[in-house]
Each structure stands twice: as C-alpha cells, then as structure tokens.
Amino acid sequence: MSASPRPRIGIIGTGAIGGYYGLMLARAGFEVHFLLRSEYAAVAREGLRVRHAQLGELHLPQVNAWCEAAAMPACDWLLVGAKSTANAELAPLIVQAAAADAKVVLLQNGLGVEEALRPLLPDSLHLLGGLCFICAHREAPGVVVHQSQGVCNLGYHSGPADEAQRLALLEQGVAWLREAGIESAPIADLAQARWQKLVWNVPYNGLSALLGASTRLLMAQADSRALLLALMEEVVAAAEAAGAPLPANYPHKLLAYTDRMPDYLPSMYHDFAQRRPAELQAVYAAPLAAAAALGVEMPRVRMLYQALSFLQARAQG
Amino acid sequence: MSASPRPRIGIIGTGAIGGYYGLMLARAGFEVHFLLRSEYAAVAREGLRVRHAQLGELHLPQVNAWCEAAAMPACDWLLVGAKSTANAELAPLIVQAAAADAKVVLLQNGLGVEEALRPLLPDSLHLLGGLCFICAHREAPGVVVHQSQGVCNLGYHSGPADEAQRLALLEQGVAWLREAGIESAPIADLAQARWQKLVWNVPYNGLSALLGASTRLLMAQADSRALLLALMEEVVAAAEAAGAPLPANYPHKLLAYTDRMPDYLPSMYHDFAQRRPAELQAVYAAPLAAAAALGVEMPRVRMLYQALSFLQARAQG
Numbered sequence: 001m002s003a004s005p006r007p008r009i010g011i012i013g014t015g016a017i018g019g020y021y022g023l024m025l026a027r028a029g030f031e032v033h034f035l036l037r038s039e040y041a042a043v044a045r046e047g048l049r050v051r052h053a054q055l056g057e058l059h060l061p062q063v064n065a066w067c068e069a070a071a072m073p074a075c076d077w078l079l080v081g082a083k084s085t086a087n088a089e090l091a092p093l094i095v096q097a098a099a100a101d102a103k104v105v106l107l108q109n110g111l112g113v114e115e116a117l118r119p120l121l122p123d124s125l126h127l128l129g130g131l132c133f134i135c136a137h138r139e140a141p142g143v144v145v146h147q148s149q150g151v152c153n154l155g156y157h158s159g160p161a162d163e164a165q166r167l168a169l170l171e172q173g174v175a176w177l178r179e180a181g182i183e184s185a186p187i188a189d190l191a192q193a194r195w196q197k198l199v200w201n202v203p204y205n206g207l208s209a210l211l212g213a214s215t216r217l218l219m220a221q222a223d224s225r226a227l228l229l230a231l232m233e234e235v236v237a238a239a240e241a242a243g244a245p246l247p248a249n250y251p252h253k254l255l256a257y258t259d260r261m262p263d264y265l266p267s268m269y270h271d272f273a274q275r276r277p278a279e280l281q282a283v284y285a286a287p288l289a290a291a292a293a294l295g296v297e298m299p300r301v302r303m304l305y306q307a308l309s310f311l312q313a314r315a316q317g
Numbered sequence: 318m319s320a321s322p323r324p325r326i327g328i329i330g331t332g333a334i335g336g337y338y339g340l341m342l343a344r345a346g347f348e349v350h351f352l353l354r355s356e357y358a359a360v361a362r363e364g365l366r367v368r369h370a371q372l373g374e375l376h377l378p379q380v381n382a383w384c385e386a387a388a389m390p391a392c393d394w395l396l397v398g399a400k401s402t403a404n405a406e407l408a409p410l411i412v413q414a415a416a417a418d419a420k421v422v423l424l425q426n427g428l429g430v431e432e433a434l435r436p437l438l439p440d441s442l443h444l445l446g447g448l449c450f451i452c453a454h455r456e457a458p459g460v461v462v463h464q465s466q467g468v469c470n471l472g473y474h475s476g477p478a479d480e481a482q483r484l485a486l487l488e489q490g491v492a493w494l495r496e497a498g499i500e501s502a503p504i505a506d507l508a509q510a511r512w513q514k515l516v517w518n519v520p521y522n523g524l525s526a527l528l529g530a531s532t533r534l535l536m537a538q539a540d541s542r543a544l545l546l547a548l549m550e551e552v553v554a555a556a557e558a559a560g561a562p563l564p565a566n567y568p569h570k571l572l573a574y575t576d577r578m579p580d581y582l583p584s585m586y587h588d589f590a591q592r593r594p595a596e597l598q599a600v601y602a603a604p605l606a607a608a609a610a611l612g613v614e615m616p617r618v619r620m621l622y623q624a625l626s627f628l629q630a631r632a633q634g
Binding site: 300 | 627
C-alpha cells in the first residue's frame with residue numbers, strides 16, 4: 001500500500017491533538033509542517049515535546065513551524081487539530097496550505113463539522129474525518145502530555161474520489177499513520193462513526209465541565225454514573241433514529257471502557273476552566289438538531305447543552 | 318376570630334425564615350421563644366435584626382433565646398424554620414418544646430416533610446405545613462435581610478382535629494399571622510399547595526446552586542430560561558398525575574412573577590456555597606419518587622437532582 005511517495009503533511013492547529021499526531025509522524029520520518037499561532041515562538045525555539053505514556057519523553061527539536069499558512073509549502077495531507085469552533089476562519093488557511101488534490105482531515109469531535117466546512121473548500125479537495133481516541137492534553141506551549149491510547153481512524157466525507165478511490169485513499173492514509181506507530185483503521189460510514197463517538201463525548205465532555213470533575217470522579221459516584229448512562233442512552237436512541245445503529249449494549253461497554261482508562265479531564269473541562277470557546281455546536285447543538293429533525297428528543301442532552309451554554313455566555317460576559 | 322387567648326409561640330431554627338417570622342410576631346406583641354444553636358450567644362447578646370425591604374431595620378433587642386429545647390416553656394404553636402435535612406434530630410426537640418395540643422408548623426420546602434416527621438411526634442400534636450413565599454437570607458448571626466414578600470400560608474396535615482376543627486384552627490393561625498403584618502391564607506389542600514410551590518423551588522433552587530447564578534441571571538439568558546420552563550413543565554405534569562392540578566399556564570405565570578421579583582439567590586445557592594446540607598431529599602428525591610410511583614418520569618428534574626447529589630457528595634468528601 002505504501003508504494004505511493006510519502007506525502008507532505010501539514011498540521012493546522014498544534015494543540016494536544018495536532019501536536020501529538022504531528023510529532024509521531026515527524027519522528028517516523030514524514031515531512032511535517034506545523035501551523036501555529038500563539039505558540040509559534042516557543043515551538044520554533046524549543047521544538048515540540050510529547051510526554052508519551054509508553055514511549056517516554058519524545059522531543060522534536062527542529063520543527064517546520066509556520067505562523068502564516070500562505071508561506072507553507074503545499075501539503076498533500078492536512079490534519080486539522082484546531083477546535084471546530086474556529087473552522088470558519090480556518091477554511092482560508094486550509095486552502096492556502098493545501099496542494100491541489102489535498103486530503104483535509106478534521107480531527108474533531110461532534111457532528112456536522114465536515115458539512116459546515118465543505119462549502120468553504122474548493123471541490124478539488126478531499127474532505128475526511130479523523131476520529132481520535134486519545135487521552136492527551138497540552139501542558140504548556142509546545143508540550144503535550146499523552147496519558148493513554150492514540151487511535152486515529154479515517155473516514156471519507158466528500159470530494160472528487162469515486163467509491164474505489166475513496167477506499168484506496170483511506171487505506172493509504174491508514175498505512176502511513178501505522179508506519180508512524182499510530183493505531184488506525186478505515187471508517188466505512190463516517191456519520192455512523194461520529195454518532196458512535198458522541199456517545200462518549202456528550203456525557204463526559206459536558207459533565208466534566210459542568211461539574212468540574214474528572215472521569216474517575218464522575219464514574220465513582222452513583223448519581224453521576226447513572227446520569228452518564230442516561231445521557232449515553234439518549235444519544236444511542238438518536239443515533240439509531242439517524243440510521244447509525246451502534247453495537248449492542250454500547251453504553252455499558254463504554255462505561256466499562258472508561259473504568260479501565262486512566263483518570264482523565266476531557267478537553268471541554270479545560271476549555272471551561274480556561275474560558276476558551278468550547279465545541280458546544282458540534283458536540284451538542286448539531287446532534288440535538290439532527291435528532292429533533294427526526295422527531296427524537298434528548299431531554300438530558302438538551303439540558304446539559306443549555307447549562308453549558310449559560311456558563312459559556314456568562315464567562316464571555 | 319381572635320377570641321382565643323394569644324398563643325405562646327416557639328421558633329425552632331432561627332435562620333432567615335424562623336428569624337423573620339419570629340421577629341414579626343414578637344414585635345406585634347406575641348410571646349415568642351427562639352431555639353438557637355450556633356447563633357445562641359450572638360442573639361442573646363445582640364438581639365435579632367431584620368433589614369426589612371419595606372419597614373427598614375427592625376431590631377428585637379430582648380430575645381427569649383434558648384439553647385436547649387427542654388428548658389423552653391411549653392409553646393402552643395411551634396414554627397419550624399430549620400431545614401428539613403435536620404427533621405429527624407429536630408423531632409425530640411419539637412416534642413420537648415410543645416404544649417400537649419401544640420400546633421407544629423413546618424415552614425419548609427418540598428414534599429413529604431410532614432409524612433417523614435409525623436411518626437416521630439405524639440398523636441396529640443397537630444402537624445401543619447406553612448408555605449412561605451419570601452425572599453430573605455441570613456446575613457450574619459441574628460441578622461436577616463428581607464428582600465421582598467413574606468407570605469406564610471397554613472395547611473393542616475394531620476392530628477387530632479376533625480374537619481371543622483381544622484378549618485377553625487387554620488383560620489385562627491392565619492388571623493394571628495395577619496395581626497403581625499404577615500400576609501397569610503388557609504390552604505385547603507396541603508399536598509396540592511406543596512406541589513404548586515415545587516414548580517418554583519425545583520428549577521430555581523437547583524439551577525442557582527448548579528450554575529452559581531441568581532434568578533435574574535438565569536432569567537436573562539435564553540438557554541437557562543428555556544431550561545427553567547422545561548423543568549417547571551415536568552413538575553406540573555407530575556403534580557397533575559398526583560391529583561394536584563395547577564392553575565392554567567402556571568409555568569408562564571411563574572416566569573412573569575419571577576421577572577418582577579428583585580434579583581435573588583435562593584436558599585439552596587447559599588447551602589452549596591457554604592457547603593451546608595441542602596434539601597435535596599424534600600425538593601427532589603421525594604417528588605421524583607412520588608412521580609415515579611405514578612409512572613411519571615421527570616428526566617430533567619432527575620438530572621438536576623443527580624448533578625446536585627454529585628456536587629454535595631463531593632463537597633462532603
């Protein structure tokens with residue numbers, strides 16, 4: 001599968017996700033370029049670091065760091081690690097950094113992120129979703145702490161490829177990620193996979209922010225554990241109505257999976273703690289709208305969204 | 318109606334509610350005795366103060382303050398202003414302070430508070446509910462800030478009075494409260510009135526604690542306002558299933574009523590802010606259980622209860 005020449009890779013948004021995957025690819029010998037904003041000076045000077053749970057401290061001393069997308073060399077693959085809240089303003093930067101037939105991979109949570117970005121991209125670009133299962137957070141400029149996992153599965157959303165080309169393209173991307181030591185698999189149905197990932201993100205992201213609590217605290221107390229389960233069950237019912245059936249007993253499997261995870265503060269916890277915009281649109285509003293259009297209510301999910309929206313509006317004054 | 322000799326009144330729990338009504342009765346010339354715990358010394362020394370929204374600073378310099386119920390003279394009416402979380406340990410104190418046919422009035426929120434206390438009281442005692450509509454909070458030991466309102470409606474729960482005696486007894490109590498300048502009316506159906514009051518307490522008490530927000534903030538933001546309404550509608554549906562029909566459009570009337578109130582931090586906000594036990598049993602668990610027994614789910618109310626239970630358990634270590 002790796003007969004194609006290795007691609008030039010661009011990372012748009014070098015936070016925990018972009019930093020982790022970009023560093024892993026670079027240390028495997030891929031040519032990786034990083035677009036940075038506030039962390040540009042620190043990364044250009046100090047490089048990138050990942051404190052890897054299994055591999056120890058990984059340091060990329062010489063980083064192809066860029067503070068302007070227009071200056072970057074044209075990239076064949078672009079991994080977008082920036083939060084979906086910034087997608088509208090990111091679109092022109094993605095276009096500037098992209099080769100004519102580039103593959104743009106949204107490493108983002110939630111629903112509808114590809115649909116929102118697609119009209120802002122030229123038809124020649126391939127748009128993919130990259131579903132990351134990873135516990136990692138940014139500790140300081142250019143420093144990512146990796147706690148566990150690191151999967152990145154790829155699904156094709158839209159673009160010029162026909163059915164056969166899509167499959168080949170996904171398999172090529174998956175093969176390159178695996179060369180870099182990243183667990184990866186092709187996703188047959190991206191919409192289904194996004195709903196499936198929401199079953200974790202909806203309860204844990206929101207409750208960690210609302211209650212100021214880590215996964216382990218939420219799992220340890222009977223009331224919050226019951227609430228996690230009830231939220232999951234609402235998402236599962238909506239997913240099934242949306243034509244995205246999930247594995248049997250999926251909520252209970254996710255609870256067991258999270259019990260085995262290290263204690264974790266999801267990204268939305270950090271967003272609220274640091275008063276950054278959180279991905280409420282993609283993780284809550286879009287699934288709620290999709291479910292409502294199918295006549296499915298998710299009362300607890302809506303309540304969580306309303307509570308988080310209140311807190312976010314107040315934090316923004 | 319006031320042909321009976323004036324009663325000796327005891328206040329069990331002299332926080333905002335007990336302090337306010339006790340002071341109003343004492344300044345109208347009633348003999349009022351106050352049972353205090355942590356504030357005993359301050360009140361015995363400095364007296365009681367109510368900063369009244371309409372009447373200005375009211376001071377009761379000489380207070381019949383007691384730190385032991387057994388030492389109190391037998392009271393004909395006992396107004397219980399302590400929180401319902403302490404009812405089990407309050408019961409023996411109530412019995413010690415009560416005359417043989419005393420009227421015990423629970424000035425408490427929620428459902429089932431009389432049912433929980435009744436088995437702990439002798440049959441000779443009359444048990445009443447007192448539903449208070451008042452914005453007040455305790456500012457310092459012996460100092461109550463009154464912001465608005467001050468209604469106290471009385472309903473008979475259980476005891477030795479027959480139907481006719483109950484009505485006479487309520488009218489007598491109402492008349493005495495009115496003599497003290499306290500707006501009051503008899504309640505025909507105490508269970509119905511408790512459900513009706515819950516339509517306010519369930520959303521505002523819980524959300525103020527969960528979101529750390531006053532009524533005005535909660536009312537001003539579209540998401541939290543919609544959530545207040547959705548919570549109210551769940552309580553209304555449960556009340557109707559429980560045989561307690563409410564006035565037409567009651568949630569919208571309550572929203573309009575709250576829009577006219579001064580900005581207010583409900584008691585549960587203060588309980589959480591000061592890490593005191595909150596009335597989660599009476600305001601949430603009991604209505605949820607009553608509704609569930611009738612086959613009615615209140616998903617948002619349950620979620621609010623679960624979130625508050627999590628926070629309370631964590632605060633208590």
